[in-house]
Amino acid sequence: MNELELQALLPFMVLAAASVVVILLIAFRMSHTVIQVVGFLMACLVIFSMWYVKDTLPREVPPLFIVDGFGALFTGIIIFSMMVVGLFSYIYFEEREENPKEYYILLFLATLGAALLTISRHFISLFIALEILSVSLYALIAYLRNRNNAVEAGIKYLVLAAVSSAFLLFGMALIYMDTGSMEFTAIAQKTTSSNPSVLFLVGFGIMLVAIGFKLALVPFHFWAADVYQGAPSPVGAFIATISKIGVFAVLLRFAQTVNLQHNSLAIAVLSAIAMASMIVGNLLALRQQNIKRLVAYSSIAHFGYLMVAFLPGNAAGLEAAAFYLMAYSVTLLSVFGVITILSTRVKDAEGLAIYKGLFHTRPLLTCVLTISLLSLAGIPLTAGFVAKFFILAAGVQQQLWLPVIVLVLTSVIGLYYYLRIVTTLFSTPAPGTNNTPKTLHPFFYVSTYIALVAMTLVLCWLGVFPQALVDGIREFLLIH
């Protein structure tokens, strides 16, 4: 490994260093506030280093990594999401009894895992990155260890993630047996010469179980609702955005390298999974009364939509997926931000009853939540609409009529439960719920509010003028 390769990995090393810095801060008994601020600065440093190495891209770090525009783009979304999650964490954990400091170590480590996934081009790095992510998540999910739900969610995730890791390893082993290599490009060379062998397809199928588990695609979605509900709200936001973005990025890279979309069997399986996710996710969300569970099912459906963009396997699909992920993460982070702010010391703001008539007491939060929900539903003037439009365009272009029509019909179903929340927000409030709890940490409350409003404005801006972002995405994707 030479100097230039090290330079390309600089952002990831800064990210790793950040967790060490947090450990040191804890050792010196620094306060939560100091850790939060230093964590924020470290995240800024990561972004700065990304900007610094941007011109030297793309750079391969054989055999494990390739730092290219694609990786930079997805890492960018991940780091952005992490900063927002970190901000939410302060007010969320400061309210609670538990010592929040170690939380930040895990947060940085999990982010590092997700970020490494986006630049992996080798099974070894894929597996290690995924394990860094998963192991941190076990602890993060069960962080509020006095709550039954949290422990249940943690155990559930632990067991299922361990099983899925086993599947992943077995699938990798089969592909290795078939092709004799664990590097994506080498695998691609072996498979493009002839039709992929049965062994390769079986191997990929088994790997798909693990990927499907991480992305909570149907039929591997059973953990999602319980984990979203049990995990602390910021961690829920983390699972919904960062961990899924990382895994989706590596899936995209693998599929792109081995030309997976040229195989009709793989396409058939993937589109079946996509359609099942859209249908099941939307149907299960219909009757949910718990907003965190509802978001869980809705995000199952959203990754179904995203798989429709994945199916064409061309530039349009890739752009659509990248745009969709950005719109989706900003939207979901806003939703979780509102949940975090409304959560009280003893209980997260989960029940729909808490949101009844919120417009009368917290108009600003209501606007944020309404716009986010409309964006999730794909209503114009929001980024979600443009994102869904790009996906539809990519699908129609490849004439994937069945998945596209399922997407349209399930979006209509999805509309119902988003509208249900919106209507609840604007209905007349139940009497006696008019007490806004006093804020303990004005500075962080204000900055969370500012972040939420800024993200909402971004959603609207992207919904009306998406051109700049599309250009940006294209520019990044060209660097490879």
Add this chain to the structure above:
Amino acid sequence: MILVWIIALLLIGGLLSWFAAQWNKHLAKWIALGCTVAGLILVSWLCMHYKDAAPAGSTWFIDYKTNWIPAFGIGFHLALDGLSLVLLLLTFFLGTLAVLCSWTEIKEKQGFYFFNLLWTLAGICGVFVAMDLFLFYFFWEVMLVPMYFLISIWGDTNRRYASYKFFIFTQAGGLLMLLSILALYFIHAQQTGIYSFDYFDLLHTAPEAATAKWIMMGFLIAFIIKLPVVPFHNWLPDAHSEAPTAGSLILAGLLLKTGAYGIIRFVITLFPQQAQEIAWWAMLFAAIGIIYGAFLAFAQTDLKRLIAYTSVSHMGFVLLGVFAFNEIAMQGVVLQIITHGISTGALFVMAGALKERLHTRDINQMGGLWAAMPTMGGVALVFTMASLGLPVLGNFIAEFLVLIGAFSANATLTVIATLGLIFSAFYALRMMQKVFFGPAKPVSPIKDMSAREMLMMAALTISIIVLGLFPQPVMDVVRGVVQNLVAMKK
């Protein structure tokens, strides 16, 4: 550029009145009124300006185009022709009335209310002038969300159900239309290599016959849900009856018209061949709608539901006329769009006024109201007569023209549709009888119309009578458009 200003006026006015309501509740409605009146003046000025000046060789008065999302060939393209001009005039006329009739009815969250009202109007204006299909879809949805809020926040007791139903029905149609738009876009790109959503580019796209049929169905479904045509009319009575008065006024007067406009502007011009192939079916459903709507209207006891079903019946004439493919029927359709907007709008305003006084919409609880409120009774009589197609009033001309035109296209179905005029007398007279005549129900003393209501009703009455006596100016303005449409057939 003036079209951009008209839409921006409503959008900015909406935001302003929302913020203004934080300081002063009355300011919100004055801002809203100011915006709609300003828009009305602007559009009237446009009417005066373009009345005689038919540009050589083109039916388009104004054409404004700029880039929006060039990466996908999406432009911000607005254009105005005779049809759009007439519809814009109707939009601002009814828009002004909608603001006026919410003057005292809306008591809470006025700022947000007028915000939604103006944004719905902005969406409707956009729909009428957008000439880029992506932009059209965009406005199509923009008018939907604020309307949903109008129903779900300020509606009646069953408002939640009605608002979901309204939104989901329309959205389902809209998304199918989006798929069709995309299919057309890619077919155009395959044929010419140019990626464009522009109406005038796509006009020359000729997909294969089988494909074109499916693509047309996508458009058609969106529009006939909105119109509505009978199997898809289900959302309409709920939405109309639960919405606040201004909401019903805009729904009946304008939103339904966007469906008619869509059929005329997009279905017929983009797919002339396929449209003629289904013309018989369309006319059949139109005739069914006319009769069925009239029968259901006769059976209602809820005043607003009754009026809503008359819309189903009257919009049947629009569908009938459009698919007759001749000039006289098409002129009738345009007139029907306008006169139905005015007459049904007036009936909804009246129903709203009665609701405000009696706190009920049930016509069994009304009766003998003529004695207490003779002015309103008189006005109601005018619009009931308009609704059943009495000569001198605008609706007569419209329906008469449609029937004459349709008769040459399909005599049998037209005869069936004509029966609708007879049935309309049933429901209209029953409504009049139940509400204003008969034994008076013991109710506390009620006021007759206020000056504000008089003003609104006077405007509506004058316009319906003027249209009934002198429909020619409207026909002149849309003549170019209509002749082009009919020429499509050859």
